[in-house]
Amino acid sequence: MTALIASVSLTGGTAYAAPTTPVGGEALGSRGLVTPKGAKEPPKTEATSFVIADVDTGEVLAAKDAHGRYLPASTLKTLTALTLIPKLDKDRKIRPSENACNQEGTAVGLTVKATYKIDDLFKALMMSSGNDAAMALAETNGGLAKTMSDMNAEAKRLQAYDTVAKTPSGLDKPGQSSSAYDLALIARAGLANPAFRGYISTKTSKFPAPKGYYEISNHNKLLWRYKGMIGVKNGWTSKAQGSFVGAATRDGHTIVVSIMRHEGYFWDEVAKLLDWGFSVRGKVQPVGRLVDPVPDVQAAPRSSAPPAASKVTPAAQPPLLDTAASKQTDSTKTIGSVVIGGGLLFGLVWLGYGIRRRRGRSRA
Numbered sequence: 001m002t003a004l005i006a007s008v009s010l011t012g013g014t015a016y017a018a019p020t021t022p023v024g025g026e027a028l029g030s031r032g033l034v035t036p037k038g039a040k041e042p043p044k045t046e047a048t049s050f051v052i053a054d055v056d057t058g059e060v061l062a063a064k065d066a067h068g069r070y071l072p073a074s075t076l077k078t079l080t081a082l083t084l085i086p087k088l089d090k091d092r093k094i095r096p097s098e099n100a101c102n103q104e105g106t107a108v109g110l111t112v113k114a115t116y117k118i119d120d121l122f123k124a125l126m127m128s129s130g131n132d133a134a135m136a137l138a139e140t141n142g143g144l145a146k147t148m149s150d151m152n153a154e155a156k157r158l159q160a161y162d163t164v165a166k167t168p169s170g171l172d173k174p175g176q177s178s179s180a181y182d183l184a185l186i187a188r189a190g191l192a193n194p195a196f197r198g199y200i201s202t203k204t205s206k207f208p209a210p211k212g213y214y215e216i217s218n219h220n221k222l223l224w225r226y227k228g229m230i231g232v233k234n235g236w237t238s239k240a241q242g243s244f245v246g247a248a249t250r251d252g253h254t255i256v257v258s259i260m261r262h263e264g265y266f267w268d269e270v271a272k273l274l275d276w277g278f279s280v281r282g283k284v285q286p287v288g289r290l291v292d293p294v295p296d297v298q299a300a301p302r303s304s305a306p307p308a309a310s311k312v313t314p315a316a317q318p319p320l321l322d323t324a325a326s327k328q329t330d331s332t333k334t335i336g337s338v339v340i341g342g343g344l345l346f347g348l349v350w351l352g353y354g355i356r357r358r359r360g361r362s363r364a
């Protein structure tokens with residue numbers, strides 16, 4: 001039984017609702033192998049889905065079922081790290097909850113009796129794939145619900161539309177999904193973040209314990225085996241099977257490979273896919289592209305003051321009488337003088353009449 005999430009069509013173990021315009025290019029909507037014309041096919045892999053791409057240019061060099069949606073397992077931690085690194089102070093110290101310490105699956109061994117730096121927890125997340133560290137980071141970020149909202153918002157910003165995060169660790173949960181394309185997209189964004197890059201490339205580190213420390217090591221075996229390996233993340237659950245996204249650099253160029261749903265040992269296959277990527281980069285027509293994040297659209301700040309166009313300064317508004325006078329002709333001036341003069345004469349007559357009346361009343 002497959003571990004797929006999308007549910008529109010089911011063919012050969014792949015359920016995938018192809019979008020009208022696949023992100024990254026039309027060819028990436030195919031569920032089959034897509035390779036550049038004139039180039040030899042990439043080495044065979046037992047992975048159901050994979051992407052090989054040039055990180056520097058974003059060019060997708062080859063792919064198979066690039067947008068097929070699968071359970072990501074711990075490769076989803078790449079999104080967790082990318083989302084939370086900018087939000088959490090790496091020097092902040094926290095004491096994890098019992099809930100965090102008791103997470104099922106792979107753990108780094110957190111205990112409520114110790115305090116940890118956020119920096120330590122990110123190492124545990126990306127090196128040791130600690131599900132306990134993932135939950136501790138999520139709780140520090142304001143809780144599980146907020147973190148899931150933040151992660152899914154980050155996925156949308158990256159245009160990783162195949163990705164739906166339901167857990168910060170990648171533990172299987174209904175509705176959770178990603179794709180080989182999205183994993184490559186997320187990894188590329190992570191590689192641009194120095195802190196993210198530092199965590200994924202660290203081979204060993206001292207991790208705090210209630211008394212002293214112990215050593216943790218990176219689960220990415222290619223860090224020790226493959227020349228130029230930067231790292232990124234591997235994952236496995238019984239439902240998701242094996243998944244991996246990794247990047248390496250040679251001669252100033254970086255290639256990323258992502259695979260999903262592999263039944264067995266994939267390290268040698270990934271190494272060969274990386275070799276193929278380096279051999280063809282810059283020499284072939286790409287089959288697609290890793291798209292850039294959605295640009296931030298900043299709305300104009302709101303103000304309680306009226307728009308500038310409606311403001312009129314006193315100097316710009318001529319006095320009312322001056323404006324009226326400037327529009328008068330000789331005839332209107334004459335008429336105006338008669339009216340004003342008549343009004344003054346009537347006022348004087350009325351004033352004299354009032355004085356006489358008051359005098360008459362004072363005598364009675």
